Amino acid sequence: MRVARPVFAQPELPSTALDALATVEAALVTLGGMVRQSAGDGGLDLDEADLGLIEAMQCQDEAHYHLLASLGAVPVAIAFAFQPRATADRPAALAALRGLKEIALGGQMALARGLAGSDDPSLAETLFAMGTVEGGHEALLRSRLGDEPAAGRAFLRWRFADPLDVLPALEEAGLLDDSADAVPYPGPLERRCAGIFGLVPETTEDERRWAEVIGGG
Numbered sequence: 001m002r003v004a005r006p007v008f009a010q011p012e013l014p015s016t017a018l019d020a021l022a023t024v025e026a027a028l029v030t031l032g033g034m035v036r037q038s039a040g041d042g043g044l045d046l047d048e049a050d051l052g053l054i055e056a057m058q059c060q061d062e063a064h065y066h067l068l069a070s071l072g073a074v075p076v077a078i079a080f081a082f083q084p085r086a087t088a089d090r091p092a093a094l095a096a097l098r099g100l101k102e103i104a105l106g107g108q109m110a111l112a113r114g115l116a117g118s119d120d121p122s123l124a125e126t127l128f129a130m131g132t133v134e135g136g137h138e139a140l141l142r143s144r145l146g147d148e149p150a151a152g153r154a155f156l157r158w159r160f161a162d163p164l165d166v167l168p169a170l171e172e173a174g175l176l177d178d179s180a181d182a183v184p185y186p187g188p189l190e191r192r193c194a195g196i197f198g199l200v201p202e203t204t205e206d207e208r209r210w211a212e213v214i215g216g217g
Helices: 015-040 048-070 090-115 121-144 163-172 204-215
Strands: none
Touching: 015 048, 015 090, 015 163, 048 090, 048 121, 090 121, 090 163, 121 204
16 A cells, blocks of 8 residues: 655745645635534534535545645644534535635646646646546535536636635635634544545656566666
8 A cells, every 4th residue: 555645846836825725625624524513413404425525525625735734835724714604504514615615626726827837747747636636526515505417517617816816715705814713723523534545646756656666677
């Protein structure tokens, strides 16, 4: 079983670009825990499929967060002021998660543009892999909310010109407010990762190195 993280070149982007993405991933992990806790307390009527999706998302979002942190990212907030409506009922909770997913995807798309001229194909590959998973989450949330077709676009909707635009979007949602009720990352409850694989990114360079090791080269 391979557990080593891939080696990336030093990112040529400002560290704050990675900080912004780490912030939204931290918010996603935290909200996932809040939703699960509310469901466990009887405050949210989530079915087994809802909970299975949220547990998987939370595990995978945390893997994304730790990957960004390994690259030097530091979130601009470690506690998030979610509005009470975010866990008021099932549709509101799923919509809150979906809204954060859309912010994450927009930031990743903007970062991909910034990487276009960099000399770090492994980071570009990993960003694509991360965005693919985020897009799958967003489509599944749309489906759980009853939106049909759940995957209603051929291409991701453009959202941000700069990955730093993630932060104003989080501020507009009130998540970065200095509130006594802010919930610290990673939120309540332990993450559940049973049955979840691929928690470490795999890149072409990784495969080449493993082929050399296996082949004795």
